[in-house]
Amino acid sequence: MTQVLLGAVSLGILWSIMTIGVYITYRILDIADLSVEGTLPLGAAVACFMITRDINPYLASFCALLAGCLAGLCTGLLHTKLKIPALLSGILTMIALYSINLRVMGAPNLSILRMETVFRPLARAGMSNSAAIITVGGVCALLLIGILYWFFGTELGSAIRATGNNQRMVRAQGINTDTMKILGLVISNGLVGLSGALIAQSQSFADVQMGTGSIVIGLASLIIGEVLFGGKSFFRRLVALILGAVVYRLIIALVLELGMNPNDLKLFTAITVALALWLPQGRELLRTFRKLLAKEGN
Amino acid sequence: MLYIKDLTKVFNPGTVNEKTALTGLSLHLAPGDFVTVIGGNGAGKSTLLNSVAGVFPVDGGQVTLDGQDITRLSEHRRARYLGRVFQDPMMGTAADMNIEENLALAYRRGQRRTLKWGVSAAERAQYKDLLHELDLGLEKRLTDKVGLLSGGQRQALTLLMATLKAPKLLLLDEHTAALDPKTAAKVLALTQKLVEENHLTTLMVTHNMHDAIRLGKKTGGALDNDRLLLS
Ligand SMILES: Nc1ncnc2c1ncn2[C@@H]1O[C@H](COP(=O)(O)OP(=O)(O)OP(=O)(O)O)[C@@H](O)[C@H]1O
Ligand SMILES: [Mg+2]
Numbered sequence: 001m002t003q004v005l006l007g008a009v010s011l012g013i014l015w016s017i018m019t020i021g022v023y024i025t026y027r028i029l030d031i032a033d034l035s036v037e038g039t040l041p042l043g044a045a046v047a048c049f050m051i052t053r054d055i056n057p058y059l060a061s062f063c064a065l066l067a068g069c070l071a072g073l074c075t076g077l078l079h080t081k082l083k084i085p086a087l088l089s090g091i092l093t094m095i096a097l098y099s100i101n102l103r104v105m106g107a108p109n110l111s112i113l114r115m116e117t118v119f120r121p122l123a124r125a126g127m128s129n130s131a132a133i134i135t136v137g138g139v140c141a142l143l144l145i146g147i148l149y150w151f152f153g154t155e156l157g158s159a160i161r162a163t164g165n166n167q168r169m170v171r172a173q174g175i176n177t178d179t180m181k182i183l184g185l186v187i188s189n190g191l192v193g194l195s196g197a198l199i200a201q202s203q204s205f206a207d208v209q210m211g212t213g214s215i216v217i218g219l220a221s222l223i224i225g226e227v228l229f230g231g232k233s234f235f236r237r238l239v240a241l242i243l244g245a246v247v248y249r250l251i252i253a254l255v256l257e258l259g260m261n262p263n264d265l266k267l268f269t270a271i272t273v274a275l276a277l278w279l280p281q282g283r284e285l286l287r288t289f290r291k292l293l294a295k296e297g298n
Numbered sequence: 299m300l301y302i303k304d305l306t307k308v309f310n311p312g313t314v315n316e317k318t319a320l321t322g323l324s325l326h327l328a329p330g331d332f333v334t335v336i337g338g339n340g341a342g343k344s345t346l347l348n349s350v351a352g353v354f355p356v357d358g359g360q361v362t363l364d365g366q367d368i369t370r371l372s373e374h375r376r377a378r379y380l381g382r383v384f385q386d387p388m389m390g391t392a393a394d395m396n397i398e399e400n401l402a403l404a405y406r407r408g409q410r411r412t413l414k415w416g417v418s419a420a421e422r423a424q425y426k427d428l429l430h431e432l433d434l435g436l437e438k439r440l441t442d443k444v445g446l447l448s449g450g451q452r453q454a455l456t457l458l459m460a461t462l463k464a465p466k467l468l469l470l471d472e473h474t475a476a477l478d479p480k481t482a483a484k485v486l487a488l489t490q491k492l493v494e495e496n497h498l499t500t501l502m503v504t505h506n507m508h509d510a511i512r513l514g515k516k517t518g519g520a521l522d523n524d525r526l527l528l529s
Binding site: 151153154155156157158159161162165166168169170171172173174175176177 | 351353372373374375377378380382384389390391392393394395399402403404406407408409411412413414415416459
């Protein structure tokens with residue numbers, strides 16, 4: 001049982017990096033970016049490809065991040081320069097990446113079993129696999145949170161946040177909203193690429209299908225984080241994303257333990273997200289209902 | 299200062315929704331002028347200001363500011379010369395960001411956004427003083443989200459943002475039309491004060507004849523069905 005729990009926590013931490021990426025587009029930029037479904041396996045593919053060539057796994061993970069950035073750039077250019085709606089731009093990139101990922105790996109999947117990964121050194125030092133993943137992934141996620149907290153407080157970061165809020169106002173302040181959107185997409189997909197690289201190293205393989213449904217997983221984690229741990233400060237919200245991703249994995253582990261057919265997982269996740277997305281309105285309804293009841297009572 | 303020559307704007311050309319909003323409009327503002335243009339709903343007032351601000355490309359004519367032809371300059375490039383207050387009080391500020399962040403965005407209008415911290419301590423003190431002068435109690439709410447403010451408060455803030463870094467030209471799109479009479483009077487008084495203090499060249503459009511005459515040192519004329527009638 002502890003094994004299952006530790007596994008869920010470690011997986012949650014690696015996916016939390018992806019969740020932070022989704023947060024940047026979905027919440028900060030107010031764009032639903034589907035390219036992440038292709039960027040996640042892209043990061044995995046790039047990292048695994050390089051690792052099979054005996055390249056340092058840290059360098060390989062960094063290159064996966066850069067590859068993700070490139071994918072984000074592609075979506076950003078489609079959206080801003082060719083004026084294709086954001087949703088469609090993301091889908092185009094996602095579809096294009098499917099072919100590219102197959103090219104990178106040379107096959108639908110690529111194993112790095114028994115090869116060096118970013119987690120191996122700690123495992124060799126005597127840590128269990130899950131503990132090594134939690135340590136490396138946790139440090140990585142916290143580091144990223146620190147950097148993002150700083151970045152979104154800078155002039156440039158503020159400009160990106162404002163762009164997700166009121167584009168006309170931002171242009172009136174002399175800021176190029178296209179550039180800001182591209183930048184946000186680049187950062188977001190970079191994080192997703194890195195997340196894919198770490199996930200692949202933790203499971204010792206990359207698979208061209210591993211991105212399928214990832215946007216929904218990201219959204220589910222994001223919403224769970226916001227509902228359970230959210231707060232007012234930006235830092236708190238970022239931490240909530242990590243916790244949300246971990247809780248999501250714990251829930252999945254739990255329903256699997258309870259005997260749910262793994263094939264039903266995606267349906268389960270989709271329904272959960274649909275319910276959760278409805279939640280703010282649901283709560284609003286409940287509040288007005290209570291107010292009405294209180295009034296009736298008086 | 300500002301020369302608008304033969305400005306023409308047609309929306310949705312070649313479709314059933316084709317709408318000529320401006321035809322051959324010319325207008326001149328000398329430095330320090332406060333010019334008002336009056337017009338009814340749909341006369342093309344917003345279109346005139348949006349054309350000057352570069353919100354959309356125009357179909358003919360020329361806009362020259364301080365000797366520079368800005369007709370083809372993109373909206374964000376022109377912004378460095380322009381202060382703008384919109385007709386819609388929600389339009390000029392970012393609702394999910396707090397008061398000081400909004401001011402800080404405006405304080406850097408036309409500048410490159412760097413990796414320096416978004417709001418400096420020195421700025422914060424300056425913002426407090428400026429907000430204090432507004433007399434709306436906003437100086438105590440620097441870290442409140444702008445979305446929590448009333449329309450009048452937001453419009454006053456937008457006005458402050460538009461003049462924070464003195465623009466070459468201030469564009470006011472009947473910025474008090476959506477406010478109640480009392481608040482509108484307050485915001486208009488503030489407008490006058492800020493314009494005088496900073497010696498701003500101002501182009502204001504309005505449907506209110508009274509405001510137009512009272513505030514404008516010159517009336518640019520009346521917009522009537524896409525044409526500017528001379529006063
Ligand atoms: N984006 C647009 N697309 C199509 N038509 C437009 C657009 N913007 C304005 N128009 C049309 O151009 C004409 C002038 O509009 P404009 O917004 O400039 O009027 P206005 O004088 O500002 O009116 P109001 O007092 O109601 O704000 C109107 O007939 C309007 O329907
Ligand atoms: Mg108007």
